[in-house]
Amino acid sequence: MKYVIAIIQPDRLDEVLRRLEEKEIHLVTVTSVVGRGRQKGIAEVYRSHKEAGSLLRKTKLEIAVNDTFVQPTIDAITEGGRTGAIGDGKIFVVDMDRCVRIRTGDEGPEAIG
Amino acid sequence: MKYVIAIIQPDRLDEVLRRLEEKEIHLVTVTSVVGRGRQKGIAEVYRSHKEAGSLLRKTKLEIAVNDTFVQPTIDAITEGGRTGAIGDGKIFVVDMDRCVRIRTGDEGPEAIG
Amino acid sequence: MKYVIAIIQPDRLDEVLRRLEEKEIHLVTVTSVVGRGRQKGIAEVYRSHKEAGSLLRKTKLEIAVNDTFVQPTIDAITEGGRTGAIGDGKIFVVDMDRCVRIRTGDEGPEAIG
Amino acid sequence: MADAPAGAAPAPAGVAINSGDTAWILISAALVMLMTPGLAFFYGGLVRRKNVLSVLMQCMTAICIVSIQWVLFGYSLAFGPDKWGGLIGGLDWVGLSGVGAAPMAPYVDTVPHSAFMIYQMMFAVITPALIIGACAERMKFSAFCIFTLLWSTLVYDPLAHWVWGAGGFLGLNGGWGALDFAGGTVVHISAGMTALAAVIVMGKRQGHPTSISPPHNLPLGVLGAGLLWFGWFGFNAGSALHADSLAVGAFIATHVAAAVAGLTWALLDWMFHKKPTTLGMITGAVGGLVAVTPGAGFVTPMGAIFIGLGAGLFPWLAVTFLKNRLGYDDTLDAFGVHGLGGIWGALATGLVACAAANPAVNRNGLFYGPGGAEQLMTQFKAVCVAVVWSFVMGLILFKVVDLMVGLRVNQHEERVGLDLTQHKEVGYTVID
Amino acid sequence: MADAPAGAAPAPAGVAINSGDTAWILISAALVMLMTPGLAFFYGGLVRRKNVLSVLMQCMTAICIVSIQWVLFGYSLAFGPDKWGGLIGGLDWVGLSGVGAAPMAPYVDTVPHSAFMIYQMMFAVITPALIIGACAERMKFSAFCIFTLLWSTLVYDPLAHWVWGAGGFLGLNGGWGALDFAGGTVVHISAGMTALAAVIVMGKRQGHPTSISPPHNLPLGVLGAGLLWFGWFGFNAGSALHADSLAVGAFIATHVAAAVAGLTWALLDWMFHKKPTTLGMITGAVGGLVAVTPGAGFVTPMGAIFIGLGAGLFPWLAVTFLKNRLGYDDTLDAFGVHGLGGIWGALATGLVACAAANPAVNRNGLFYGPGGAEQLMTQFKAVCVAVVWSFVMGLILFKVVDLMVGLRVNQHEERVGLDLTQHKEVGYTVID
């Protein structure tokens, strides 16, 4: 089982979720984050005081999937999240040992979905 | 060492934290997230415009523990987080290589607590 | 490739980001979290009702790096984040299998930066 | 369409409309109207994120429902020509027929009758809205709507008639002579006691008291308190119904009592909880505004200070000790602040009212020597009537509505939150 | 410096300044001024987080630009001595020269001319701000500034002259006799129709309609609605220009129509979407305030209820069906609420205006028998003029500004948000 973490542009969220749906990946956890990346942020100004390294709003997705679903997940995110402009973000995949469904207590691959 | 990630119902947080306490698991990091899962969300309506896939508020816990503490942690979360209704969430466990306490710089299992 | 997760004091963020810059670690994702740790929180009071386990504001950093960058990353965070007071937080390192850059689709170590 | 001209044709010859007084009543009416949104923010800021809209919605709905009720028949029931020896107003003014441009004794002598009607409407609107504080985070919206209409008609309108109506049996217009300058009895005691009935009938919220998270947006609560304080000048000083020295006196008493009560609560927190809290200060200030309401036009600044002290102390005691002792769940302390604050204010008026502040006071309060006991007794009797009436009627109406549509949302809806389950909306976006 | 004394030397002997009326006009002017920030919050709460400041900034900018324009020449164009047979005001009052302490017929008889000027300024300020609702989340700030100045000067000022100016060809001062008590035609129809022109010229936002996230801060929107409601008392009741029974009548009609319309919208949502929504209620209430504006001083409370019903219904229909049918992207429904609400109100005035409510009405509305048809026709003609004028001029001016500096921000700026790209600020911190 793998734990997929993706950082995307906030305004691509709907599209990415749609694509995931298409590929039968229904379960997702979403967090609002800020990020510093290649993308040059705009320096904010408040009463003539320039804010240094302004962090940009991004959206983070977390998706636990069975191994067979890793590639579809990555595809869905890349297709849905790509604008071609710097700032599109990244996808990170880490290995996952266990998965438990709280409601039922059952564990393992079947608990993921 | 393991890194435990759990998604629970926001209103179960206090109960889960209490149970963790009982099992001597004091250190936790909590994040407010939204999630799409089995649970059918209610479609929001704004000036007659229906919002499509509304994401539901969930709460995410992150707990780094030594291997012996993994099961107690999972138990505490399942006991505290279960309502039996769809939407209770999941627990994910990933392997963790290193752990460092910033204050002291010391590393490894003892740094976790 | 490793996925570094760090919990720090909110007011150390700027300093930590500066140190990371110095070590050529430009890409970071930041989240606002709350945490329960050793640090005794102040019990909030609302109309004489004392809030039990008040969680304290913390800031979470996530940095995906190539193996050679793990130590520099940890050093930057510890140096920048340390105040010596309880509550400074922790750094967790987990192993990462894959990394994909959404914009280009290219994968692996070079996609990280 | 057969209907009544409100604010119609110039006043009959001989009757003088005073522009200054009229301007004052109109702006006061606007100020009191603003209090209900103010209350919405005061309450809304203190509930949990998932219920903020339900509170705002209920307050706005109270404005809509009661305003229409008032035009159609509410005003007539409360202030119409007396029926059955001071018990209720007649139906002569239904649909505001005959509520026109001419002044109307004994209510107003220098402003149009219609101005008095709209000014009073704003009082009728905010009173049921106050009760929301007790039911917040668990009441069904449909139940709220029905309850509000019934309560305004069956509880508020009669009570208003008894105290303020021509011929009402409690008030100065041919009644026992109980002093209630701007609504301590009619508005705050009635709302506060019905709030107590509410918590008894509805029971606690899930997780109360240990796992209810704190106010989700205190600055919003402070905004509400600020607007309430601002609007209260219209509430109390406007009740003089003239722009004169009486209005000025009520204005001063109102402000001073609020300041004293706010500071008192903050100091009590400082002593008992080591730190003065913002929520405590604004709660105290609102308590002060409540408590000074019945006496605003009858007391001196020193009297206002005295009232303010008690207004900070008693609600604080109730919230700190009584509440935990009895273990009831008055979500936003509508009973603790409005009920007790109102009772204290009504009684305190019997202590510090004095002719020096207002010549219309023909029996000084107890602190001003002889005759005081008598006035205090009158106040006490009026309070008892209001307390019993609004508490008992509250119990009955809540039971009735419970039988009709059910008072509480189900457990799941309560967990998910009222905004989403009752209104299909959320207050703030998380991801956007 | 050669300039004009505004509010200068005591009024010439013989002319009486009434302090009550003056107090009423001044507080009304303050109330109307507050409406523009109120509108800013109403609009700002409904957009996405990344655009909230752009909306607030545009509203505040409208205050600044139009206020200065008004002092320099706007007031003179709108209300100055008539030129070209009712088409426009002359330049005699440029820089407010001659706009002094003495009353000025036919505008005001008991308050300083300068009071009338500042009161009217607040109307000129909020009108272009209303249009922001249609362009929100995609308009360049520079384009907004230029457009606002041009539109105020070339669209609003002439229209105000036609309806309210001495000698204006539409109004009561020697024109067709169209009734517009407080600006239904001048303010709301003009802003609403220009809003329609805006959505046509500018096109949709990226992602419309499927991936636009919901209001980012509904409580802020409710605050805005509350302030608008509060300020509207100054807008409508202040338009009586005296603190008299006419002001009271307008005050009552305003409040009642808002309450009815708010409830109507909520009930429609309840029927069609299973739940009553908070946003629906406040939108309805604002629609009611819009619709009652032209008739406020001419209708009875029953008439106001009638107007309120339509004000809840028609904008609701537009937003629910028309909008999707036509598929235009009127971000905050400036056309749906202000355009249609204003048109309904202007026509409804021709139905329910009656001398019983205001003796100045010399031709009762249709529902009040003979002569009504005539008045209704007059209203209809005036509406047509306003609709055509503001829509066509809106199209032209948007095109012109588009050629000058471009109307829309580029795709990337729209994605990142206007706050950051147009103002180098963000509304709320995420990490702090």
Next chain:
Amino acid sequence: MADAPAGAAPAPAGVAINSGDTAWILISAALVMLMTPGLAFFYGGLVRRKNVLSVLMQCMTAICIVSIQWVLFGYSLAFGPDKWGGLIGGLDWVGLSGVGAAPMAPYVDTVPHSAFMIYQMMFAVITPALIIGACAERMKFSAFCIFTLLWSTLVYDPLAHWVWGAGGFLGLNGGWGALDFAGGTVVHISAGMTALAAVIVMGKRQGHPTSISPPHNLPLGVLGAGLLWFGWFGFNAGSALHADSLAVGAFIATHVAAAVAGLTWALLDWMFHKKPTTLGMITGAVGGLVAVTPGAGFVTPMGAIFIGLGAGLFPWLAVTFLKNRLGYDDTLDAFGVHGLGGIWGALATGLVACAAANPAVNRNGLFYGPGGAEQLMTQFKAVCVAVVWSFVMGLILFKVVDLMVGLRVNQHEERVGLDLTQHKEVGYTVID
């Protein structure tokens, strides 16, 4: 209880209370009261999330403490019968004894003395609250309370007496004849200069200037600015103390100066930072309101435009260059905006005051020819007195309070935030 009837018994025969003027003073008092919560939001929105409540709490506390001080002895010190040749008011009116329903020369002639008292109270309340802007995010709450009480009594009350008190040595009532219509010197210069003393005594916040995060909630700041603007009409136009053409003139000047200054700041940002900022515009507008305060009743609209230009420019220069040059940490620019804005306004009054705007002006400003230099010099002298007095006294009082309880919270408390460490509360929930 032996105490004074405020707003007591009808005014002695022969003295006429004007209802229009009274309504105007009362609503103005309410408007000025609203300014302090408005200021709280303006300031509160600009600090960091963790300190928002501390700012709101300090503002609300200022209302409570100063209001009580004013009733007990503050008013008497400021406006009581003159002692020691114009230096201070006597204790004759302690506890408001003798402050009743009758007008009181030279202050008011058509409204109750008590109305003047409560109106002035609101000025005394907001002035120390302005200073909070300089100390925000690092001052101990206990220190704030003590400082506020001392400063109001020892700095504000005497200064108010000098400028406005009967016999005060600076003002028009038998003094040098310095013009300060609504408090430019008494309120803004004094608060602004004491703010400067504060930043000097207290030093910088940790992490200043590089790692202080931006305003946590700008919309809240805009709300504050909006309420300030709205309330300022009561502040300036109310200072006419009659609802007459003078009030109208002051109203106009106030609004125009704010609009011009807001636009000026926005344009300066546009030129120097490529984009006009929302925070810049509202800061400019507040600066304009500050600067026009002393001259509001003495200038024409053109004069107001002139004042507004400087009010946008000078504070902008201070914040942009001076601040970084000197490197002081004036958290919310209380000195930059109120201090410099107030000084500019007081001097500018000496330039553009003219009898054309107000016949009471017996020496036109410099721009209006001869005699101007003289008036300008008087203004200059008065400014110097106020600057020196409030700066020096500020230094002394801060030192004293520092010795008593310590001014600053400790490093850890500052890091964690004042809300939690000073008040045991947080402004917004993160998890709920």
